[in-house]
Amino acid sequence: MSEGDVVAKHVENLHRGLSALGRGEHxxxxxxxxxxxxxxxxxxxxxxAETGKPPTNGMEYKVGRSGGGxxxxxxxxxxxxxxxxxxxxxxxxxxxxxxxxxERIDIALPTYGGGMSFGSVSLNFMVARCMAARQLGxxxxxxxxxxxxxxxxxxxxxxxxxxxxxxxxxxxxxQAARIVEFKYAQxxxxxxxxxxxxxxxxxxxxxxxxxxxxxxxYSPFPFHSVYSVEDHKKHLDWVRTIxxxxxxxVKVSTPTDVDMVAVGSYYAGAHILHLDGGYGxxxxxxxxxxxxxxxxxxxxxxxxxxxxxxxxxxxxxxxIASGGIRTAWDVAKAIALGADGCVIGTAEMxxxxxxxxxxxxxxxxxxxxxxxxxxxxxxxxxxxWGARRIRNLYESWKLQWRDILRSLGLRSIRExxxxxxxxxxxxx
Ligand code: SF4
Numbered sequence: 489m490s491e492g493d494v495v496a497k498h499v500e501n502l503h504r505g506l507s508a509l510g511r512g513e514h515x516x517x518x519x520x521x522x523x524x525x526x527x528x529x530x531x532x533x534x535x536x537a538e539t540g541k542p543p544t545n546g547m548e549y550k551v552g553r554s555g556g557g558x559x560x561x562x563x564x565x566x567x568x569x570x571x572x573x574x575x576x577x578x579x580x581x582x583x584x585x586x587x588x589x590x591e592r593i594d595i596a597l598p599t600y601g602g603g604m605s606f607g608s609v610s611l612n613f614m615v616a617r618c619m620a621a622r623q624l625g626x627x628x629x630x631x632x633x634x635x636x637x638x639x640x641x642x643x644x645x646x647x648x649x650x651x652x653x654x655x656x657x658x659x660x661x662x663q664a665a666r667i668v669e670f671k672y673a674q675x676x677x678x679x680x681x682x683x684x685x686x687x688x689x690x691x692x693x694x695x696x697x698x699x700x701x702x703x704x705x706y707s708p709f710p711f712h713s714v715y716s717v718e719d720h721k722k723h724l725d726w727v728r729t730i731x732x733x734x735x736x737x738v739k740v741s742t743p744t745d746v747d748m749v750a751v752g753s754y755y756a757g758a759h760i761l762h763l764d765g766g767y768g769x770x771x772x773x774x775x776x777x778x779x780x781x782x783x784x785x786x787x788x789x790x791x792x793x794x795x796x797x798x799x800x801x802x803x804x805x806x807x808i809a810s811g812g813i814r815t816a817w818d819v820a821k822a823i824a825l826g827a828d829g830c831v832i833g834t835a836e837m838x839x840x841x842x843x844x845x846x847x848x849x850x851x852x853x854x855x856x857x858x859x860x861x862x863x864x865x866x867x868x869x870x871x872x873w874g875a876r877r878i879r880n881l882y883e884s885w886k887l888q889w890r891d892i893l894r895s896l897g898l899r900s901i902r903e904x905x906x907x908x909x910x911x912x913x914x915x916x
Contacts, residue, residue, distance in 0.1 A: 523554045524767060525834070525844050529814060536884035537839035537877035550817040557786045558818045562914045565895040578893035579900040580886060582829045584627075584667070584806050585735050585759045593666065593735060595829075596625030597886060598901050599819060602768075602810055602833035603649050603671065603739075605631030606656075607684050607693040607705075608848070610866035611638060613858050616874025617836060618642035623879050629831075632671060632682065632707065634661050634696045647737065650727070651682060653707030655697035659730050667760070668727050669737035670720075672710060674764055682707035687851025690861045721756035728757070735759040742766065742788035742811075747795035750807075754796070760806045762831060763788050767812025785811045786825060793826025793906055816885035820892045826906045839881040840874045 520527040532549035536542065543549050551559045565571070572578070584593045601617050608631065615638055621628040622645050629647040630639065634656020639646060648665040650657050652672075662668055674682065684693075684705040694701040714720050724736050737760035738753040740746060750761045765785025789809050796802035809822045810831035819830045837858050838844070847853030854860045857868030889901060896910055904910070 521844055524552045524559075524812065525814060526552045530838060530844060533814075533835055533838040533881065534841070537881045540880035540883040542884050542888055550815055552814065557784055557812075558814075558821050560913055560915065561786075561821050561911050563820070563824070563892060563896060564910050564912050566897050570897060572894040572897055572899070574894065576894060576899070578890050578898060579902070580889055582806070582901065586806050587759055587804050590735060590759060591666070591733055595627060597882060598823060598829035598889070599813075599832050599882070599885075600626045600647070600829070601628030601836055602831040603629035603631030603647070603669070604833065605633040605649075605684070606635055606696055607633050607688055607861060609859050610857055610861060610869060611636055612866050612869040612871050613837075613840065613874060614639060615642075615871040616840065616869060616878060618645055619871060619875035620836075620878035620882070621645040623875065624882055627667060629669065630665070632656065633684075633693070634658065635664075636692075636696065640664060649739070650723075651707050652709060652711050653682065653697075653705065655699070655705060655707065662727060662734070663731045665731075665734065667735045667737055668731065669739050669760075669762065670711075670723055670727075671739045672714075673739075673741035674768070683849070685849050685851070688849075688861045690863075693861055717752035717756055720752065724757045737762050737808075739764055742783040742785065744783065746783065746788055747791050750792045751795060751799050751801065754799075754801050754805045758805065760808055761792065762808045762810065763792060763827075764831075765809065765811030768810055768833060782811070785809050785813070785822070789822055789825040789827050790908065797906075816888035817892070819885070820889060820901075820904065821911065823901060823904045824907045824911050826908075828902075828905055835881065836878050839877045840869055 520530050528548040529552055532543050532547045580597045581594045582598045584595060585591060601621055606614060617628040618639055622642055627645050627647050629649060632649045632651035632655055635648060643664045644666060646665040647667040647669055648661055649669045649671045686702050686704040689702055689705060691701045697705060699705055714723060727734060727736060736758050738758040739762040740749050742763055742765050746763065753761055765788055766782035767784060793807060796805065806828045808829050808831055809827040813819055813822060813830045813832060814835055822830050840858060841856040842858055848859035852860060852862050852865060854865065857865045860866055893901060898904055
């Protein structure tokens with residue numbers, strides 16, 4: 489069998505398997521998932537990516553079984569006779585720039601794609617995410633490490649990151665993106681920096697990152713040039729000088745003083761405050777870090793939202809949450825807690841067949857071609873197919889958000905921001 493035949497056969501099997509799993513026909517779903525990403529949530533995500541609609545076969549697609557956080561919260565819906573009519577389509581768009589100056593950018597749905605770097609994921613998956621973002625009217629992030637020319641046709645949908653390793657940071661990559669994000673830390677592993685293990689550092693990845701092939705790369709923690717809000721402002725001023733039109737995002741993890749960090753970032757000039765809570769990240773993050781360091785995203789959102797309100801600057805900044813946002817319902821709850829919108833990572837990987845096996849850090853560990861730079865495995869994701877599945881997932885989420893808003897009597901997702909009064913504990 490030629491290499492091309494092997495790829496074609498695998499892709500055929502993958503597509504057939506995902507369709508069957510999405511219909512709940514696989515015999516061993518117990519082998520999947522954990523208390524947060526349960527087997528049912530994984531199967532339901534596959535099914536939504538296949539059909540573009542929420543499951544109707546009784547599969548749980550709204551919450552996991554962790555017993556806390558989003559899984560413990562529910563909405564106080566209006567009685568059926570007071571809900572908005574089913575033919576009314578609440579507005580799902582959110583603004584990414586709420587400051588009086590700078591480019592006005594609204595996205596058509598309250599989410600965009602999280603940072604996944606060239607090197608951590610395959611080029612085909614990056615292209616699929618870009619295509620889906622364009623079709624949906626939103627953004628996706630290149631993560632750190634620069635980005636290949638294949639993404640330039642989608643530059644209007646691109647966020648690029650500047651992280652502590654400064655890998656791939658060049659004036660032309662910054663100037664190509666409409667949003668530039670400083671990544672101070674990742675919620676899954678705050679204080680540990682980033683690691684790209686040698687298996688994944690192919691010649692092409694090394695060229696992009698101006699490093700040496702097959703040598704592990706470490707992004708240190710923290711930025712060694714930033715020890716104060718004033719230092720932070722100098723960083724943002726630097727990007728403003730290179731690319732005056734760019735919107736500036738600041739991604740931070742969730743330490744206990746995250747509210748102070750958020751206000752400091754606002755005064756330094758950030759348009760977007762991106763909070764990354766402790767449940768996020770791929771299988772590349774150590775379990776001990778994921779479970780024990782950062783604050784979960786739910787309390788962090790409320791803490792930052794309230795502090796920005798008390799400082800009188802909440803209306804000037806876009807607050808975005810990530811780190812364990814799994815479903816359309818998690819997004820809606822995060823917004824009710826105080827976020828404007830959410831960043832999505834793992835759910836997009838699941839849309840194209842991720843099994844949540846946590847082998848992401850290995851060069852040839854990803855059997856579906858997502859977190860790999862191996863040229864053969866990378867071909868398992870056809871960009872058109874991947875884009876269609878990611879778009880389908882969000883089409884299903886859009887139906888759910890509109891249903892939630894109508895059931896709350898709201899005409900826009902913006903009316904939901906900070907409405908903690910519409911939430912209740914499921915067990916009380
Ligand atoms: S299937 Fe691939 S992307 Fe998903 S957890 Fe496993 S190695 Fe990571």
